Amino acid sequence: MSFITLNYWDIALAALLVAVNAGLSIAMHLGLEKRLVIATARMVVQLTLIGLVLKALFAAASPWFTGFAMVVMILFAGREAMARQDRKFTGLWSYGLGTGSMMAAALIVTGFGLMTQLHADPWYEPRYAIPILGMILGNTMNGVSIGLDRLLSGANRERIAIEAQLVLGANIATAMRPVVRDALRAGLIPTINGMSAAGLVSLPGMMTGQILAGVAPVEAVKYQILIMFLIAGGTGLGLFTAVSVARRRLTDTRDRLRLDRLAAA
Amino acid sequence: MLKIEQLSRPGNTPVDPPMLKPVNLEIASGECIVLSGPSGGGKSLLLRVIADLDPNTGEVSLNNEARSRMPAPAWRRRVVYQPAETGWWADDVATHFPDQQAAESMLPRIGLEDDALNWPVSRLSTGEKQRLGLIRTLLLAPEVMLLDEPTSGLDLSTLLPVETLLRERMDAGVIVVLVTHDSEQTKRLACRRMRMADGELIAARD
Numbered sequence: 001m002s003f004i005t006l007n008y009w010d011i012a013l014a015a016l017l018v019a020v021n022a023g024l025s026i027a028m029h030l031g032l033e034k035r036l037v038i039a040t041a042r043m044v045v046q047l048t049l050i051g052l053v054l055k056a057l058f059a060a061a062s063p064w065f066t067g068f069a070m071v072v073m074i075l076f077a078g079r080e081a082m083a084r085q086d087r088k089f090t091g092l093w094s095y096g097l098g099t100g101s102m103m104a105a106a107l108i109v110t111g112f113g114l115m116t117q118l119h120a121d122p123w124y125e126p127r128y129a130i131p132i133l134g135m136i137l138g139n140t141m142n143g144v145s146i147g148l149d150r151l152l153s154g155a156n157r158e159r160i161a162i163e164a165q166l167v168l169g170a171n172i173a174t175a176m177r178p179v180v181r182d183a184l185r186a187g188l189i190p191t192i193n194g195m196s197a198a199g200l201v202s203l204p205g206m207m208t209g210q211i212l213a214g215v216a217p218v219e220a221v222k223y224q225i226l227i228m229f230l231i232a233g234g235t236g237l238g239l240f241t242a243v244s245v246a247r248r249r250l251t252d253t254r255d256r257l258r259l260d261r262l263a264a265a
Numbered sequence: 266m267l268k269i270e271q272l273s274r275p276g277n278t279p280v281d282p283p284m285l286k287p288v289n290l291e292i293a294s295g296e297c298i299v300l301s302g303p304s305g306g307g308k309s310l311l312l313r314v315i316a317d318l319d320p321n322t323g324e325v326s327l328n329n330e331a332r333s334r335m336p337a338p339a340w341r342r343r344v345v346y347q348p349a350e351t352g353w354w355a356d357d358v359a360t361h362f363p364d365q366q367a368a369e370s371m372l373p374r375i376g377l378e379d380d381a382l383n384w385p386v387s388r389l390s391t392g393e394k395q396r397l398g399l400i401r402t403l404l405l406a407p408e409v410m411l412l413d414e415p416t417s418g419l420d421l422s423t424l425l426p427v428e429t430l431l432r433e434r435m436d437a438g439v440i441v442v443l444v445t446h447d448s449e450q451t452k453r454l455a456c457r458r459m460r461m462a463d464g465e466l467i468a469a470r471d
Contacts (some may be wrong), residue, residue: 021461164352167316168401169342182387255337260277 015040054130063124064149070110070133076101077137081145087152090263097245098144105144105238106137113230130241134261135206135227136234139191142233144242145185152262154179162257172255180247187239191232198228267292267315267440268410270390272323274314274464282306285310286465289322292409297441299429299455307464308444312411315442316346327408345407349414349444351398353386358397364404371400374425374430375464399427409440416450428453 018040025032057065078099088094110133114120120128155162158179165175198204205226211217252258272324274285280396285307292298300308314321317337325332325344332340354362359382362368372381389397395418402410410431416424431454435441445451451458460467 158354160348160350160352161354162316162352163348165354166318166338167341167346167348168405169338169345171338175354252320254320256320258320260320 025105053170054126057126057130061122061126063122066124066126066129068131070107073130073133073137074099074106075100077106077141081141081148084145085149085152087149087156088263089152089261090247093249093261094250094263098148098242100139101238101242101245102137102144102239105234106133106140109230109234109237110135112233113226117226131206132227132230136230138233139194140234140238142190143187143239147183147239147243148246150186151179151183151243152250154182155257155260156262159257159259166255166257172251172257175257176247176251180243183243184239187243188236191235195228195232198224204228219253266294266328268297268326268329269315270320270324270326272311272325274310274319274321284464285314285321288466290466292439292440292442294385294438295435296456297435297443297454298457298459299451300442300444300459300461301446301451302461306357306461307466308461309413310464311461312346312413312444313410314441315411316341316344318346342405343407344409344411345402345405346411347398347402347413347415349417351401352393353394356385356387358382358384358386361397361401362404367404368400371376371403375399375426382461392420392423395419396423399430403430403434408440409442410434411442413444414446415443415449416445424437 022033022036024030025036053069057069078095081098081102082095089097089146107263110129112122113132113136114125114129116122118128118132123129150196155176162175162179166172192203194204204224204227206227207220210220210223215223249261267290269288269290271287271289272282272285273287275281275283288311290298295398300311301310310319313319315325317325317332327340327343332344355361359365362382367383369379369382372379377393377396380395381397386394395415395457399412399415402412412431416427426452431441431443441454442452443454458468
């Protein structure tokens with residue numbers, strides 16, 4: 001397997017493209033230059049750190065270290081998903097709901113992939129477990145955060161329409177169905193779009209990475225298809241779990257809409 | 266008879282004061298109680314907790330049937346709350362009426378055109394929404410109607426037919442709890458007048 005190694009000057013040269021974006025932001029008074037610089041710095045620092053962490057994890061190949069790294073990844077994903085919501089539940093529900101559903105979905109699907117298709121040996125082999133969890137988690141996080149955001153903001157926006165049905169004797173499941181459906185659709189659409197465009201519009205990152213690293217294209221494609229399936233499964237599972245639990249939390253046994261369980265915007 | 270015992274709305278957290286102080290009230294069949302008071306005084310909140318739309322403590326019963334012993338949707342079909350802002354969940358008016366024939370037969374009585382059910386909701390004025398909302402409520406044949414400013418968007422010519430409809434229902438034994446700021450309407454409809462202020466229900470002074 002052969003690949004071209006990059007030196008730091010190559011990377012610095014590419015960073016000029018971001019500098020062009022920052023220049024445009026300044027010239028056009030977009031006010032985005034500060035955020036752009038911070039995001040760029042975060043990306044470089046985070047990826048460098050994860051590179052070092054992965055190096056250590058691969059060397060150790062311990063189930064405990066691998067498990068710990070996975071938990072940390074999930075906790076960060078939970079925080080990121082929460083930050084992307086305009087409306088949030090009060091108290092622990094805010095963080096716990098997104099994190100819990102992502103944890104369940106990502107771990108189940110990653111475990112399924114590792115044990116049944118990849119046959120990694122041992123099953124916790126970090127070279128497989130960590131990247132696969134990362135890809136599933138990243139997409140599940142998108143689906144969960146979009147779904148929860150749509151559900152909570154939709155319930156808040158449609159309060160009058162939902163309660164108009166409740167006061168006429170509808171049950172809460174019927175009254176909330178359009179908002180729940182909208183949240184599930186919104187959460188799943190990026191995955192569907194991603195699969196539709198794969199290969200035609202976009203060459204997925206993992207496949208491209210494997211090809212650059214010298215893997216035969218057909219083998220890289222097989223991996224990519226497997227990952228797409230795992231991503232679709234993880235996103236669907238996490239999204240359904242998060243939206244169903246959030247729907248229950250937004251209502252109660254007396255068929256009421258409980259917006260009082262949301263924190264003030 | 267609608268019997269309300271120690272009905273209150275606690276604050277959102279245990280440390281918050283109650284939003285509605287305990288209410289005790291008995292309303293006889295066919296009676297109309299008019300609620301007045303300053304905005305934010307708790308009038309709408311009282312109607313909402315009677316309809317069980319907000320968390321509450323205490324008990325409400327209708328003809329000796331306790332609310333807590335029946336599912337909330339069944340209670341709300343018998344004790345219908347009509348909020349000040351009528352809600353719509355579809356783009357066209359007709360979808361909101363399961364029995365369109367019955368609805369159409371009521372349109373002329375409240376001064377709406379025969380084809381009003383074919384209109385899109387977006388073209389309805391506030392007054393038209395209120396009158397169509399009232400038809401929606403009446404078609405459920407409720408035993409109690411909790412009406413929150415149901416005629417605030419109507420002029421006298423459209424308001425009086427609505428009041429006639431309400432009076433017919435009262436004559437048939439329906440209980441009406443009406444929130445209104447219209448003193449003339451209060452005189453025309455009220456059997457008893459009450460006032461809500463600072464989350465507390467008090468009998469109104471004449």
